[in-house]
Amino acid sequence: MRAGSPRLLREINDRAAIEALLRNGPLTRSELEGLIGLSKPATAQLLTRLESADTVVRNGLRGGGRGPRAQLWSVNGALAHVAAVDLTPDAVDVAIADISGAVLTEHRAPMPRGGSTEVLEAFSTAVGKAAGQAGLTPESLLHVVVGSPGAVNPATGELAYAPHLPGWGGFDLPGTLTEMLGTSVSVENDVNLVALEEMIAGRATEVRNFVVIWPADLVGAAVVINGSLLRGATGGAGEIDGLQIPDRAAAETDTDRAGGTFGELLSNVSICKLARAHGLAARNGHGAVRKALTAGPAGREFLVDLSRRIATGVASVVAVLDPELILLSGEIAQAGGTTLNDLVAAELRQLVVPRTPVQLALVTGKPVRSGALHSALAVAREQVFGLPAATTEPFRGRAVAPSAR
Structure with a gap:
């Protein structure tokens, strides 16, 4: 032509x-x-x-x-349909949408704590029920994107960095799900999908180099370089849960001051223990953070200690990447709001030379599932319409007038 x-x-x-x-x-x-x-x-x-x-x-x-x-x-939304799935150790959250992006139905189901057979069967049943609610079958979906903790090794398809997801490791996960559902399936790290959503509708719409930090149970990060997600050779870029850091909190909680993993210091158990050291009782980490906001000086000191732990891990990322922006996402970050965010920023300035801005992620609600939906729609629209799969670029295309021939 x-x-x-x-x-x-x-x-x-x-x-x-x-x-x-x-x-x-x-x-x-x-x-x-x-x-x-x-x-x-x-x-x-x-x-x-x-x-x-x-x-x-x-x-x-x-x-x-x-x-x-x-x-x-x-x-015409009926041209194709996709599914977006947020997979966690406790539940699976599914949304079915047509190619226009209209969400047709949602379905949430608990996940069993068992072996591969049990969890895969529960997953398949949940996706099948969601598709059925939209008058579809899993096989009729053009593409499915699953957001999951951990990372899929591109060479083997195996899920790694996800010990909290028993039953999901040791096999080609995207391949197995594709065979089970009868349609193409992609598996993406959950925090990577949050970063994608921030590029589309959050604080990073005009930022090319940034990092999303999820400072909670099983700490995660997503790294975006030049507008593209950095996944790493084995898919493990951003898996900072196992990063060894010292505990710089002032309160005594019987931790090893010489160091522990980032994830251990920010686990629900550790955050609640730190809160108790400041006289605050809570059943989970985000509950402790919310209580601290109204607990006067004791609450403030707890938040300062927590920010020291968060900033110590983030400092390693900033020192290596020197990003334009750090975004804090997840339940702990949202519970702490601007107070915790500003404390983390202040602590970070004491640890590294780059004065990287720290902000709260803008996309809340269900950012992992939303990111999975945009990713699935990008695949579908490329196949059906021939549109570029990069969903993070703003609309720049203009038609070519016949007179330009």
Whole structure:
């Protein structure tokens, strides 16, 4: 096909229109015309062509005032469906969406503590039930993305760095899930998916180099370099739970001051023990942090001690990568809010030369599942529409006018 041929121009224009509709939702012809830069007749012909191909559908009317109401157009969501899954040791949280990004159904189910047969069967049942609620089968899903603690080794497919997920190791995880569900499956580290969501809709939309830190039980990190996730040779980039650090907390909790793992010092048990050393009782780490915010001087001292532990581990990451931004995410970070965030930033400045800003992650709620959904949609849209799979880039595509031939 020659560059500049009518067919090539139509394909470029069609992709630009589809991407505009996916990013902005239902649009009128004139709104679409303004976004992709075509003339009124050319945009009308484009919509007719896409409607004939069942790629776009009419989606109600927009109007008001005294003028006529305008026809709205949207991408045909029924063209393909995907699943996003947040897998934790205790539960599996599934969302089914169509290719437009509309979530059709959600389903959450407990996960057993057993061997591979038990956990895989429970996982498959949960995905099957979610698909059934949307009138689908797992086999009819175009792609499934699973967000999981730990990391999949790209050479073997085995899940590593996840001792808290018994039954999930020792085999090709994406391959096994693909065979079980009858459709393609990707498995991505959960904090990596949080970073993806921050690039799409959070504080990192205009940041090229940053790190997300999840300072909680089983500490994790996601590293983004030049706008791309760094996964490492074995998939273990960001697996900082086992990083050996000293305990710089002032309160005495019988820890080895010479060092322990980052994860041990920020486990629920350790955080609650640190809180008790400051006179605060809580059943879990984020509960202790929330209580400390209203506990006066004792609460403040506990938060300072906790920030020392967090900052000590983060300092190693900053010293090596010198990122533009550190984002704190997860239950502990959200519970501590700006108070804990600012304390961590202050402690970090005492430990490393780079004055890296520290901020709370903006995306809350279900960031892992949301990141998995965007990842699954990127795969589906590349296959169905030929759109670039990079979901973190802002919309820059403009149609090519016929006169440019």
